Amino acid sequence: MMVSVILYAVITGFIISVLISPFFIPFLRRLKFGQSIREEGPKSHMKKSGTPTMGGIIILFSIVITSLVITAIFSELNKETYLLLLVLLGYGLLGFLDDFIKIALKRNLGLTSLQKLIGQIIIAIIFFLVLRAHDFSTEIQIPLTDFSFDLGWGYALFIIFWLVGFSNATNLTDGLDGLLSGTAAIAFGAFAILAWSQELFDISIFAVSVVGAVLGFLVFNAHPAKVFMGDTGSLALGGAIAAISILTKMEVILLIIAGVFVIETLSVILQVASFKLRGKRIFKMSPIHHHYELSGWSEWRVVVTFWAVGILFSILGIYIEVWL
Template identity: 50%
Template sequence: MIISFILTVVGLPLFIDYAHRKKQGQMIRDEGPKWHEVKSGTPTMGGLVFNIAIIIASLVVGILFVGFSPQLLILVFILFMYGVLGFWDDSIKLWKKQNEGLTAKQKLIGQIFAGVIFFAVYYQQGLPLAVNVFGYELYLGWFYLLFVIFWLVGFSNAVNLTDGIDGLVAGQASIAFLAYAIIAYVQHQTGVLIFCMAVVGGLLAFLIFNHKPAKIFMGDMGSLALGGALAGVSILLHHELSLLLIGIIFVCETASVILQVISFKTTGKRIFKMSPIHHHFEMCGWSEWKIDIVFWSIGAIAAIISVVFAVL
C-alpha cells in the first residue's frame, strides 16, 4: 500500500503538468449537467499513473512474499488488460477532441477476451466452478465461464458509469478493495491481499488530486480497470455475490441507467431527473461533496456488513 501510494503521489503531479503542457484535457458530455462545463480541459487518464503504481507494487511485494502467485498475476493481468482498453478509449477521445471513444462492441470484445483468459487461469488452479450463495455452493460447471465474463464485464462497466463526479469512484473503490483485503487476510490469500492493498494505496493517493475540485480525472483507463479487478477479486475469494453489497453504489448507479432507459422507451417518461443516479442528486441541488460523503457512507456500511458475514 505504501509503495503504491508513494509512486502515485510522485507520478501524478508530473503527469498533470505534462497534460497541461500538451493541452490534453477531458471533453465534457453535451448531455451532462451544464455546470460540469467548467471541468472541460481538466487532465484525464490519471488511471495510467495509479495502474502502473499498483502493478509495480503488487509484483515487487508479491515476488518477495508469495513468488509468482497465479492469483496475483491474473489480477494484475485483468487490471492491465482492462486498463489498456480504457487507455485506447481515452486516447481516441483526446485525439478527436470529443467524448466518444471506442464503440460498445469494441469494448465488449476486449472485455470478453480478458475474461476468458481469467477463467483459463482460474480453471487451471482447480478452483470451484460454483457460485457461493450464502454459504451454499451453486455448481455451474462450464457455465461458470459465462458467469465470470458477465461479472467482469458488468462491474467494469458499472464502475465506469459511476465515474461522473469528483472523487466518487476513487473513494468508493478504496472502501470496496479494503473490504476484500480483510476477507483475503482471513482466508490467508496473500496474493489477493497484496493486490487489494496496492489498489487502496494507489486510490488514496489519487484521491488527493481527484477530490472536488479535481485536478485530474481517472478516465476509462482507471474505471474500467478497477471494475474488472474488483470483480476478479470477488471471484478468487469465492465471495462472488458479496460484490452486490460491497459494490452497492456501483450496482445502484447501473440500475438507475437501466431503469431510466426502460421507462423512457416504454412510457416516454423519466424516473430520474438525470442518470446515472449521482446526476439526479446533483439536479436536486446536492453538492458533489455531499453526494460523495453520502454514497461513501452507504458503501462503507454495506462493506462492513459484508465483511462481518464473510468472516464469521
C-alpha cells in the first residue's frame, strides 16, 4: 500500500511540474525575469544571461499541492507536514524576495547578506518553538554508536545553524544547469526511504513529493536550461531537507546524504580562508563545480559526475542508518 502511495506522490509531483512549466516559463520571459550572470563567474556562463529565473515557484507549487493532496487522501495531515511546508515556503519566500530584488531592482546580489541571514534565523526560530511546544526531543544521536547527547535549549542554536547552513549550501550548489535539481532529487529520495523505514509516512510523502517536483523541473532545467530555479527554489530545498533530518532525528546522517552540498560549501570556505591567510587560491574558482569547468570539463560532465557522487553518498547514508 505504502509503495503505491509513494509512486502516486512522485508521479503527481512530476506531472504538475511538467504541465505548468511550459505556461510559466514564457510568463517569466514576458515579465523579463531573466537571470543576471555575475561578471566574476565563468565566461562561458555569460550566454545564459536572460534565461528565465524564479522557476523555484514551479517546484514549490508542485510540492505543496502534491504533499497536501496525497497525504490527505492516504494518510492524515499532521504537524510534521505543516512544519515542513512552513520551512519550505518560508525559505522560498525569502528566496523569492532575493530574486525579485535582483531582477526588478537590478541589484545583482539581491538581499544583503544580513537581511537574508535575519530572515533565515527567524524561520528557524519559529520552527524550533513549534517543536519545543510539542516536547520534541533535543537529543542528537551519533550514527554507528549508542551515544547521544542532549543539547537542551542549545538545540535552538543547532536548528538555526542547520537550517541556515543547508539553505546556503544548496544555494551555492545551484550553479550549473540541472546540478541542484538532480542532487536534490537524490538526497530527498534517500530521506524518503529512511523516513519510510521509520514508518514516518507523512515525512516520506513530503520527501517524494519534492523528488517528483524537482525531476519534473529538471526536464526544463537540464543543460541547456530553459529556466533556473533561483534562490526561490534553492533556499527552500536546503531548508526543507535540513528540517526533514531534524524531524526524523537523523541530523548527522544529513552530512553524508547531502555530502555534495557539504563539499560545495567547504570548497568556498577553504577558498576564502586560503586567499585571506596565504594570498593564494586552492581552486581555480569556487564553489568547486566551477573548478572542474575551468579545468576543461563540459558542464554536462560536471553535473552527471556530481549526481553520481550524490548517489554514492545517499547509498552510504542509507546503509549506515538502516543496515549497520
